[in-house]
Amino acid sequence: MEQLIAPEGLANVVVADTEIGDVRGDEGFYHYREHSAVDLARTRSFEDVWYLFVHGELPGPADLDDFRAATTALRDIPDELTGLLRTAALLGDDRDTLAGLRTVLSAAGPAAHAGPLWDADPDTIRHDTMRVAALTPTVLAALHRIRVGEEPIAPDPALSVAANWLYQVTGRRPAPEHVRAVEQYLIATVDHGFNASTFTARVIASTGADVYAAVCGALGAFSGPLHGGAPDRALDSLDEIARHGDATAWAREQVAARRRIMGFGHAVYRTVDPRSELLRDIAVDLGGPTVDAAVDVERRVVEVLREAHPDQPRYANVEFYAGVVMDACGIPRSMFTPTFAVSRVVGWCANIAEQARSRKIIRPRARYIGPAPTPSAGS
Structure with missing residues:
Protein backbone atom coordinates (compact mmCIF):
# COMPACT_ATOMS: atom_id res chain seq x y z
CA MET A 1 0.00 0.00 0.00
CA GLU A 2 1.35 3.41 -0.97
CA GLN A 3 2.31 5.60 1.97
CA LEU A 4 1.18 9.23 1.95
CA ILE A 5 3.92 11.36 3.50
CA ALA A 6 2.56 14.28 5.52
CA PRO A 7 4.57 17.49 5.96
CA GLU A 8 6.57 17.95 9.14
CA GLY A 9 4.31 18.80 12.06
CA LEU A 10 1.25 17.87 9.96
CA ALA A 11 1.19 21.48 8.75
CA ASN A 12 -2.04 22.22 6.83
CA VAL A 13 -3.12 18.57 6.93
CA VAL A 14 -6.87 18.25 7.55
CA VAL A 15 -7.46 15.33 9.92
CA ALA A 16 -11.10 15.79 10.96
CA ASP A 17 -14.31 17.71 10.39
CA THR A 18 -15.48 20.05 13.15
CA GLU A 19 -18.42 22.32 13.89
CA ILE A 20 -16.68 24.00 16.82
CA PRO A 225 6.82 26.42 26.22
CA LEU A 226 6.01 26.35 22.49
CA HIS A 227 2.33 26.08 23.32
CA GLY A 228 0.57 27.26 26.50
CA GLY A 229 3.72 27.90 28.48
CA ALA A 230 4.66 31.23 26.88
CA PRO A 231 2.75 34.12 28.56
CA ASP A 232 5.14 34.39 31.50
CA ARG A 233 8.16 34.03 29.20
CA ALA A 234 6.96 36.96 27.12
CA LEU A 235 6.78 39.14 30.24
CA ASP A 236 10.24 37.86 31.23
CA SER A 237 11.44 39.24 27.89
CA LEU A 238 10.02 42.65 28.77
CA ASP A 239 12.02 42.58 31.99
CA GLU A 240 15.15 41.58 30.09
CA ILE A 241 14.63 44.44 27.63
CA ALA A 242 14.17 46.89 30.50
CA ARG A 243 17.51 45.79 31.98
CA HIS A 244 19.15 46.00 28.55
CA GLY A 245 17.84 49.52 27.96
CA ASP A 246 17.35 49.34 24.17
CA ALA A 247 14.53 47.21 22.75
CA THR A 248 15.71 47.54 19.17
CA ALA A 249 19.28 46.51 19.94
CA TRP A 250 18.03 43.64 22.13
CA ALA A 251 15.78 42.33 19.37
CA ARG A 252 18.61 42.50 16.82
CA GLU A 253 20.82 40.53 19.20
CA GLN A 254 18.16 37.82 19.51
CA VAL A 255 17.78 37.62 15.73
CA ALA A 256 21.55 37.47 15.20
CA ALA A 257 21.83 34.65 17.75
CA ARG A 258 18.87 32.83 16.13
CA ARG A 259 16.99 32.87 19.41
CA ARG A 260 13.22 32.83 19.33
CA ILE A 261 11.60 36.01 20.66
CA MET A 262 8.78 34.76 22.86
CA GLY A 263 5.43 36.44 22.20
CA PHE A 264 6.05 37.01 18.49
CA GLY A 265 5.12 34.94 15.44
CA HIS A 266 2.49 32.25 15.08
CA ALA A 267 2.24 28.89 13.35
CA VAL A 268 -1.03 29.80 11.61
CA TYR A 269 -1.40 33.57 11.34
CA ARG A 270 0.33 35.26 8.43
CA THR A 271 -0.97 38.64 9.51
CA VAL A 272 -1.75 40.30 12.85
CA ASP A 273 -3.04 37.92 15.53
CA PRO A 274 -6.58 39.20 16.29
CA ARG A 275 -6.26 38.03 19.90
CA SER A 276 -3.21 40.25 20.32
CA GLU A 277 -5.10 43.26 19.00
CA LEU A 278 -7.95 42.60 21.44
CA LEU A 279 -5.60 42.18 24.39
CA ARG A 280 -3.62 45.28 23.45
CA ASP A 281 -6.84 47.30 23.62
CA ILE A 282 -7.66 45.75 27.00
CA ALA A 283 -4.15 46.46 28.30
CA VAL A 284 -4.24 50.08 27.14
CA ASP A 285 -7.58 50.57 28.90
CA LEU A 286 -6.04 49.21 32.12
CA GLY A 287 -2.99 51.45 31.69
CA GLY A 288 0.25 51.59 33.64
CA PRO A 289 4.00 51.71 32.95
CA THR A 290 4.24 48.03 32.00
CA VAL A 291 1.55 48.53 29.36
CA ASP A 292 3.30 51.60 27.97
CA ALA A 293 6.57 49.68 27.78
CA ALA A 294 4.88 46.71 26.09
CA VAL A 295 3.33 48.86 23.36
CA ASP A 296 6.71 50.42 22.62
CA VAL A 297 8.53 47.07 22.65
CA GLU A 298 5.96 45.51 20.33
CA ARG A 299 6.50 48.25 17.75
CA ARG A 300 10.29 47.99 17.92
CA VAL A 301 10.46 44.18 17.81
CA VAL A 302 8.05 43.99 14.86
CA GLU A 303 10.27 46.48 12.99
CA VAL A 304 13.39 44.38 13.65
CA LEU A 305 11.64 41.17 12.60
CA ARG A 306 10.42 42.86 9.43
CA GLU A 307 13.99 43.88 8.63
CA ALA A 308 15.25 40.35 9.27
CA HIS A 309 12.39 38.53 7.50
CA PRO A 310 10.88 40.92 4.94
CA ASP A 311 9.02 38.09 3.21
CA GLN A 312 7.74 36.57 6.44
CA PRO A 313 6.47 39.34 8.73
CA ARG A 314 5.99 38.34 12.36
CA TYR A 315 3.70 40.11 14.74
CA ALA A 316 2.90 39.96 18.43
CA ASN A 317 0.86 36.86 19.28
CA VAL A 318 -1.66 36.23 22.04
CA GLU A 319 1.02 35.45 24.64
CA PHE A 320 2.68 38.87 24.40
CA TYR A 321 -0.21 40.94 25.74
CA ALA A 322 -1.75 38.09 27.73
CA GLY A 323 1.01 38.40 30.31
CA VAL A 324 0.68 42.19 30.38
CA VAL A 325 -3.08 41.99 31.03
CA MET A 326 -2.80 39.31 33.69
CA ASP A 327 0.00 41.18 35.45
CA ALA A 328 -2.10 44.34 35.50
CA CYS A 329 -4.97 42.37 37.09
CA GLY A 330 -2.78 41.03 39.91
CA ILE A 331 -2.30 37.46 38.70
CA PRO A 332 1.22 36.19 39.56
CA ARG A 333 3.41 35.03 36.70
CA ALA A 356 -16.74 10.90 20.88
CA ARG A 357 -19.41 10.91 18.17
CA SER A 358 -16.95 9.16 15.87
CA ARG A 359 -16.25 5.46 16.35
CA LYS A 360 -12.91 5.59 14.52
CA ILE A 361 -9.60 5.64 16.36
CA ILE A 362 -7.00 8.15 15.16
CA ARG A 363 -4.13 5.94 14.00
CA PRO A 364 -1.61 7.49 11.56
CA ARG A 365 1.61 5.81 10.43
CA ALA A 366 5.29 6.69 10.77
CA ARG A 367 7.85 6.32 8.02
CA TYR A 368 10.80 4.21 9.17
CA ILE A 369 14.16 5.80 8.29
CA GLY A 370 16.47 3.83 10.62
CA PRO A 371 19.04 1.16 9.73
CA ALA A 372 17.85 -1.76 7.66
CA PRO A 373 16.58 -4.64 9.80
CA THR A 374 18.65 -7.78 10.08
CA PRO A 375 16.88 -10.78 8.51
CA SER A 376 15.77 -13.31 11.11
CA ALA A 377 17.57 -16.66 11.27
CA GLY A 378 16.29 -19.21 8.77
CA SER A 379 14.72 -16.67 6.45
Whole structure:
Protein backbone atom coordinates (compact mmCIF):
# COMPACT_ATOMS: atom_id res chain seq x y z
CA MET A 1 0.00 0.00 0.00
CA GLU A 2 1.35 3.41 -0.97
CA GLN A 3 2.31 5.60 1.97
CA LEU A 4 1.18 9.23 1.95
CA ILE A 5 3.92 11.36 3.50
CA ALA A 6 2.56 14.28 5.52
CA PRO A 7 4.57 17.49 5.96
CA GLU A 8 6.57 17.95 9.14
CA GLY A 9 4.31 18.80 12.06
CA LEU A 10 1.25 17.87 9.96
CA ALA A 11 1.19 21.48 8.75
CA ASN A 12 -2.04 22.22 6.83
CA VAL A 13 -3.12 18.57 6.93
CA VAL A 14 -6.87 18.25 7.55
CA VAL A 15 -7.46 15.33 9.92
CA ALA A 16 -11.10 15.79 10.96
CA ASP A 17 -14.31 17.71 10.39
CA THR A 18 -15.48 20.05 13.15
CA GLU A 19 -18.42 22.32 13.89
CA ILE A 20 -16.68 24.00 16.82
CA GLY A 21 -14.73 26.75 15.09
CA ASP A 22 -11.92 27.64 12.71
CA VAL A 23 -8.84 29.81 12.34
CA ARG A 24 -8.27 31.71 9.09
CA GLY A 25 -4.61 32.50 9.34
CA ASP A 26 -4.30 34.47 6.11
CA GLU A 27 -7.21 36.70 7.11
CA GLY A 28 -6.29 37.22 10.76
CA PHE A 29 -9.68 35.92 11.87
CA TYR A 30 -11.05 33.09 13.99
CA HIS A 31 -14.51 32.09 15.09
CA TYR A 32 -16.49 29.88 17.45
CA ARG A 33 -19.22 28.23 15.40
CA GLU A 34 -20.73 31.10 13.39
CA HIS A 35 -19.60 33.85 15.76
CA SER A 36 -16.44 35.96 15.60
CA ALA A 37 -14.44 35.02 18.69
CA VAL A 38 -13.23 38.59 19.15
CA ASP A 39 -16.79 39.94 18.90
CA LEU A 40 -17.87 37.44 21.56
CA ALA A 41 -15.01 38.59 23.80
CA ARG A 42 -16.05 42.21 23.40
CA THR A 43 -19.77 41.70 23.98
CA ARG A 44 -20.47 38.48 25.92
CA SER A 45 -19.77 36.82 29.25
CA PHE A 46 -17.56 33.78 29.68
CA GLU A 47 -20.62 31.77 30.76
CA ASP A 48 -22.37 32.70 27.49
CA VAL A 49 -19.46 31.34 25.50
CA TRP A 50 -19.09 28.24 27.67
CA TYR A 51 -22.77 27.50 27.00
CA LEU A 52 -22.10 27.93 23.27
CA PHE A 53 -19.35 25.32 23.42
CA VAL A 54 -21.55 22.87 25.32
CA HIS A 55 -24.84 23.34 23.47
CA GLY A 56 -23.84 24.76 20.08
CA GLU A 57 -25.81 28.00 20.43
CA LEU A 58 -25.78 31.11 22.57
CA PRO A 59 -28.14 31.01 25.56
CA GLY A 60 -31.26 32.97 26.30
CA PRO A 61 -31.60 34.54 29.77
CA ALA A 62 -33.39 31.53 31.31
CA ASP A 63 -30.97 29.08 29.70
CA LEU A 64 -28.03 31.04 31.05
CA ASP A 65 -29.45 31.11 34.59
CA ASP A 66 -29.90 27.33 34.52
CA PHE A 67 -26.42 26.82 33.09
CA ARG A 68 -24.80 29.03 35.71
CA ALA A 69 -26.58 27.14 38.48
CA ALA A 70 -25.53 23.78 37.01
CA THR A 71 -21.87 24.67 36.57
CA THR A 72 -21.63 26.47 39.91
CA ALA A 73 -22.71 23.23 41.61
CA LEU A 74 -19.80 21.41 39.94
CA ARG A 75 -16.97 23.69 41.14
CA ASP A 76 -16.18 22.16 44.53
CA ILE A 77 -13.28 19.75 45.08
CA PRO A 78 -14.45 16.37 46.44
CA ASP A 79 -13.39 15.70 50.02
CA GLU A 80 -11.58 12.50 49.03
CA LEU A 81 -9.17 14.53 46.86
CA THR A 82 -8.04 17.08 49.47
CA GLY A 83 -5.10 15.01 50.69
CA LEU A 84 -3.87 14.40 47.15
CA LEU A 85 -4.35 18.08 46.38
CA ARG A 86 -1.98 19.10 49.17
CA THR A 87 0.59 16.50 48.12
CA ALA A 88 0.43 17.62 44.48
CA ALA A 89 0.77 21.28 45.48
CA LEU A 90 4.12 20.69 47.16
CA LEU A 91 5.74 18.81 44.28
CA GLY A 92 8.11 20.73 42.02
CA ASP A 93 8.30 24.52 41.94
CA ASP A 94 5.85 27.31 41.19
CA ARG A 95 5.88 26.50 37.46
CA ASP A 96 4.55 23.00 38.06
CA THR A 97 0.93 23.91 38.80
CA LEU A 98 -0.28 22.28 35.59
CA ALA A 99 1.46 19.06 36.62
CA GLY A 100 -0.41 19.23 39.92
CA LEU A 101 -3.67 19.71 38.03
CA ARG A 102 -2.96 16.61 35.94
CA THR A 103 -2.34 14.64 39.12
CA VAL A 104 -5.59 15.74 40.75
CA LEU A 105 -7.73 15.32 37.63
CA SER A 106 -6.30 11.82 37.11
CA ALA A 107 -7.82 10.92 40.47
CA ALA A 108 -10.96 13.03 39.99
CA GLY A 109 -12.09 10.83 37.12
CA PRO A 110 -12.32 7.60 39.16
CA ALA A 111 -13.69 9.56 42.13
CA ALA A 112 -16.54 10.75 39.90
CA HIS A 113 -16.97 7.24 38.45
CA ALA A 114 -16.33 8.65 34.97
CA GLY A 115 -16.72 5.89 32.43
CA PRO A 116 -15.17 5.49 28.98
CA LEU A 117 -16.49 7.72 26.23
CA TRP A 118 -17.01 4.58 24.16
CA ASP A 119 -19.85 3.50 26.45
CA ALA A 120 -21.29 6.90 27.41
CA ASP A 121 -24.45 8.57 26.15
CA PRO A 122 -24.43 12.28 25.12
CA ASP A 123 -25.94 13.49 28.42
CA THR A 124 -23.27 11.69 30.43
CA ILE A 125 -20.50 13.08 28.24
CA ARG A 126 -21.95 16.57 28.59
CA HIS A 127 -22.04 16.26 32.37
CA ASP A 128 -18.47 14.93 32.54
CA THR A 129 -17.13 17.75 30.36
CA MET A 130 -18.95 20.40 32.40
CA ARG A 131 -17.66 18.87 35.63
CA VAL A 132 -14.01 18.81 34.59
CA ALA A 133 -14.19 22.36 33.19
CA ALA A 134 -15.89 23.67 36.36
CA LEU A 135 -13.44 21.85 38.64
CA THR A 136 -10.26 22.97 36.84
CA PRO A 137 -10.06 26.60 38.10
CA THR A 138 -10.88 25.55 41.67
CA VAL A 139 -8.08 22.98 41.67
CA LEU A 140 -5.56 25.33 40.04
CA ALA A 141 -6.29 28.15 42.48
CA ALA A 142 -6.07 25.77 45.46
CA LEU A 143 -2.74 24.38 44.26
CA HIS A 144 -1.36 27.90 44.00
CA ARG A 145 -2.62 28.97 47.42
CA ILE A 146 -1.15 25.91 49.14
CA ARG A 147 2.15 26.36 47.32
CA VAL A 148 2.54 29.93 48.62
CA GLY A 149 1.58 28.97 52.16
CA GLU A 150 -2.04 30.11 52.13
CA GLU A 151 -5.27 28.18 52.60
CA PRO A 152 -7.41 27.48 49.52
CA ILE A 153 -10.48 29.64 49.10
CA ALA A 154 -13.78 27.95 48.33
CA PRO A 155 -15.55 29.20 45.21
CA ASP A 156 -18.22 31.82 45.86
CA PRO A 157 -21.48 30.80 44.13
CA ALA A 158 -22.40 34.47 43.71
CA LEU A 159 -19.31 35.15 41.54
CA SER A 160 -18.76 34.51 37.84
CA VAL A 161 -16.00 32.23 36.56
CA ALA A 162 -13.64 35.16 35.95
CA ALA A 163 -14.41 36.87 39.27
CA ASN A 164 -14.02 33.61 41.18
CA TRP A 165 -10.71 32.93 39.50
CA LEU A 166 -9.25 36.26 40.59
CA TYR A 167 -10.73 35.93 44.08
CA GLN A 168 -9.48 32.37 44.62
CA VAL A 169 -5.98 33.10 43.30
CA THR A 170 -5.34 36.47 44.95
CA GLY A 171 -7.53 36.20 48.06
CA ARG A 172 -9.03 39.62 47.30
CA ARG A 173 -12.39 40.65 45.93
CA PRO A 174 -11.45 41.81 42.43
CA ALA A 175 -12.15 45.19 40.86
CA PRO A 176 -14.83 45.09 38.14
CA GLU A 177 -12.40 46.29 35.46
CA HIS A 178 -10.01 43.45 36.31
CA VAL A 179 -12.82 40.89 36.21
CA ARG A 180 -13.89 42.09 32.77
CA ALA A 181 -10.32 42.16 31.45
CA VAL A 182 -9.66 38.59 32.58
CA GLU A 183 -13.07 37.47 31.30
CA GLN A 184 -12.31 38.85 27.84
CA TYR A 185 -8.97 37.07 27.87
CA LEU A 186 -10.66 33.80 28.84
CA ILE A 187 -13.23 34.12 26.06
CA ALA A 188 -10.55 34.89 23.48
CA THR A 189 -8.55 31.76 24.34
CA VAL A 190 -11.23 29.05 24.69
CA ASP A 191 -10.39 27.42 21.36
CA HIS A 192 -8.03 27.97 18.47
CA GLY A 193 -8.24 25.27 15.84
CA PHE A 194 -6.43 21.95 15.98
CA ASN A 195 -3.50 23.14 18.08
CA ALA A 196 -1.26 20.55 19.73
CA SER A 197 -3.25 20.18 22.96
CA THR A 198 -6.64 20.05 21.22
CA PHE A 199 -5.37 17.43 18.80
CA THR A 200 -3.94 15.45 21.71
CA ALA A 201 -7.31 15.54 23.47
CA ARG A 202 -9.04 14.28 20.34
CA VAL A 203 -6.53 11.47 19.80
CA ILE A 204 -7.14 10.22 23.35
CA ALA A 205 -10.91 10.64 22.99
CA SER A 206 -10.78 8.61 19.78
CA THR A 207 -9.56 5.61 21.79
CA GLY A 208 -12.78 5.70 23.84
CA ALA A 209 -10.99 6.74 27.05
CA ASP A 210 -12.83 8.90 29.60
CA VAL A 211 -13.05 12.70 29.54
CA TYR A 212 -10.56 13.16 32.39
CA ALA A 213 -7.91 11.08 30.61
CA ALA A 214 -8.29 13.16 27.46
CA VAL A 215 -8.03 16.44 29.38
CA CYS A 216 -4.93 15.23 31.26
CA GLY A 217 -3.27 14.37 27.95
CA ALA A 218 -4.14 17.79 26.58
CA LEU A 219 -2.62 19.40 29.67
CA GLY A 220 0.62 17.55 29.05
CA ALA A 221 0.85 18.98 25.53
CA PHE A 222 -0.25 22.39 26.74
CA SER A 223 2.51 22.64 29.33
CA GLY A 224 5.23 22.96 26.69
CA PRO A 225 6.82 26.42 26.22
CA LEU A 226 6.01 26.35 22.49
CA HIS A 227 2.33 26.08 23.32
CA GLY A 228 0.57 27.26 26.50
CA GLY A 229 3.72 27.90 28.48
CA ALA A 230 4.66 31.23 26.88
CA PRO A 231 2.75 34.12 28.56
CA ASP A 232 5.14 34.39 31.50
CA ARG A 233 8.16 34.03 29.20
CA ALA A 234 6.96 36.96 27.12
CA LEU A 235 6.78 39.14 30.24
CA ASP A 236 10.24 37.86 31.23
CA SER A 237 11.44 39.24 27.89
CA LEU A 238 10.02 42.65 28.77
CA ASP A 239 12.02 42.58 31.99
CA GLU A 240 15.15 41.58 30.09
CA ILE A 241 14.63 44.44 27.63
CA ALA A 242 14.17 46.89 30.50
CA ARG A 243 17.51 45.79 31.98
CA HIS A 244 19.15 46.00 28.55
CA GLY A 245 17.84 49.52 27.96
CA ASP A 246 17.35 49.34 24.17
CA ALA A 247 14.53 47.21 22.75
CA THR A 248 15.71 47.54 19.17
CA ALA A 249 19.28 46.51 19.94
CA TRP A 250 18.03 43.64 22.13
CA ALA A 251 15.78 42.33 19.37
CA ARG A 252 18.61 42.50 16.82
CA GLU A 253 20.82 40.53 19.20
CA GLN A 254 18.16 37.82 19.51
CA VAL A 255 17.78 37.62 15.73
CA ALA A 256 21.55 37.47 15.20
CA ALA A 257 21.83 34.65 17.75
CA ARG A 258 18.87 32.83 16.13
CA ARG A 259 16.99 32.87 19.41
CA ARG A 260 13.22 32.83 19.33
CA ILE A 261 11.60 36.01 20.66
CA MET A 262 8.78 34.76 22.86
CA GLY A 263 5.43 36.44 22.20
CA PHE A 264 6.05 37.01 18.49
CA GLY A 265 5.12 34.94 15.44
CA HIS A 266 2.49 32.25 15.08
CA ALA A 267 2.24 28.89 13.35
CA VAL A 268 -1.03 29.80 11.61
CA TYR A 269 -1.40 33.57 11.34
CA ARG A 270 0.33 35.26 8.43
CA THR A 271 -0.97 38.64 9.51
CA VAL A 272 -1.75 40.30 12.85
CA ASP A 273 -3.04 37.92 15.53
CA PRO A 274 -6.58 39.20 16.29
CA ARG A 275 -6.26 38.03 19.90
CA SER A 276 -3.21 40.25 20.32
CA GLU A 277 -5.10 43.26 19.00
CA LEU A 278 -7.95 42.60 21.44
CA LEU A 279 -5.60 42.18 24.39
CA ARG A 280 -3.62 45.28 23.45
CA ASP A 281 -6.84 47.30 23.62
CA ILE A 282 -7.66 45.75 27.00
CA ALA A 283 -4.15 46.46 28.30
CA VAL A 284 -4.24 50.08 27.14
CA ASP A 285 -7.58 50.57 28.90
CA LEU A 286 -6.04 49.21 32.12
CA GLY A 287 -2.99 51.45 31.69
CA GLY A 288 0.25 51.59 33.64
CA PRO A 289 4.00 51.71 32.95
CA THR A 290 4.24 48.03 32.00
CA VAL A 291 1.55 48.53 29.36
CA ASP A 292 3.30 51.60 27.97
CA ALA A 293 6.57 49.68 27.78
CA ALA A 294 4.88 46.71 26.09
CA VAL A 295 3.33 48.86 23.36
CA ASP A 296 6.71 50.42 22.62
CA VAL A 297 8.53 47.07 22.65
CA GLU A 298 5.96 45.51 20.33
CA ARG A 299 6.50 48.25 17.75
CA ARG A 300 10.29 47.99 17.92
CA VAL A 301 10.46 44.18 17.81
CA VAL A 302 8.05 43.99 14.86
CA GLU A 303 10.27 46.48 12.99
CA VAL A 304 13.39 44.38 13.65
CA LEU A 305 11.64 41.17 12.60
CA ARG A 306 10.42 42.86 9.43
CA GLU A 307 13.99 43.88 8.63
CA ALA A 308 15.25 40.35 9.27
CA HIS A 309 12.39 38.53 7.50
CA PRO A 310 10.88 40.92 4.94
CA ASP A 311 9.02 38.09 3.21
CA GLN A 312 7.74 36.57 6.44
CA PRO A 313 6.47 39.34 8.73
CA ARG A 314 5.99 38.34 12.36
CA TYR A 315 3.70 40.11 14.74
CA ALA A 316 2.90 39.96 18.43
CA ASN A 317 0.86 36.86 19.28
CA VAL A 318 -1.66 36.23 22.04
CA GLU A 319 1.02 35.45 24.64
CA PHE A 320 2.68 38.87 24.40
CA TYR A 321 -0.21 40.94 25.74
CA ALA A 322 -1.75 38.09 27.73
CA GLY A 323 1.01 38.40 30.31
CA VAL A 324 0.68 42.19 30.38
CA VAL A 325 -3.08 41.99 31.03
CA MET A 326 -2.80 39.31 33.69
CA ASP A 327 0.00 41.18 35.45
CA ALA A 328 -2.10 44.34 35.50
CA CYS A 329 -4.97 42.37 37.09
CA GLY A 330 -2.78 41.03 39.91
CA ILE A 331 -2.30 37.46 38.70
CA PRO A 332 1.22 36.19 39.56
CA ARG A 333 3.41 35.03 36.70
CA SER A 334 3.40 31.44 37.84
CA MET A 335 -0.38 31.47 37.22
CA PHE A 336 -0.36 32.93 33.69
CA THR A 337 -0.38 29.57 31.92
CA PRO A 338 -2.88 28.08 34.42
CA THR A 339 -5.19 31.02 33.61
CA PHE A 340 -4.91 30.05 29.95
CA ALA A 341 -5.85 26.49 30.96
CA VAL A 342 -9.01 27.72 32.74
CA SER A 343 -10.42 28.77 29.38
CA ARG A 344 -8.84 26.22 27.07
CA VAL A 345 -10.26 23.27 29.06
CA VAL A 346 -13.71 24.35 27.81
CA GLY A 347 -12.47 24.09 24.22
CA TRP A 348 -10.81 20.74 24.86
CA CYS A 349 -14.03 19.39 26.33
CA ALA A 350 -16.05 20.50 23.30
CA ASN A 351 -13.57 18.74 21.03
CA ILE A 352 -13.63 15.62 23.20
CA ALA A 353 -17.43 15.48 23.02
CA GLU A 354 -17.36 16.01 19.26
CA GLN A 355 -14.70 13.33 18.76
CA ALA A 356 -16.74 10.90 20.88
CA ARG A 357 -19.41 10.91 18.17
CA SER A 358 -16.95 9.16 15.87
CA ARG A 359 -16.25 5.46 16.35
CA LYS A 360 -12.91 5.59 14.52
CA ILE A 361 -9.60 5.64 16.36
CA ILE A 362 -7.00 8.15 15.16
CA ARG A 363 -4.13 5.94 14.00
CA PRO A 364 -1.61 7.49 11.56
CA ARG A 365 1.61 5.81 10.43
CA ALA A 366 5.29 6.69 10.77
CA ARG A 367 7.85 6.32 8.02
CA TYR A 368 10.80 4.21 9.17
CA ILE A 369 14.16 5.80 8.29
CA GLY A 370 16.47 3.83 10.62
CA PRO A 371 19.04 1.16 9.73
CA ALA A 372 17.85 -1.76 7.66
CA PRO A 373 16.58 -4.64 9.80
CA THR A 374 18.65 -7.78 10.08
CA PRO A 375 16.88 -10.78 8.51
CA SER A 376 15.77 -13.31 11.11
CA ALA A 377 17.57 -16.66 11.27
CA GLY A 378 16.29 -19.21 8.77
CA SER A 379 14.72 -16.67 6.45
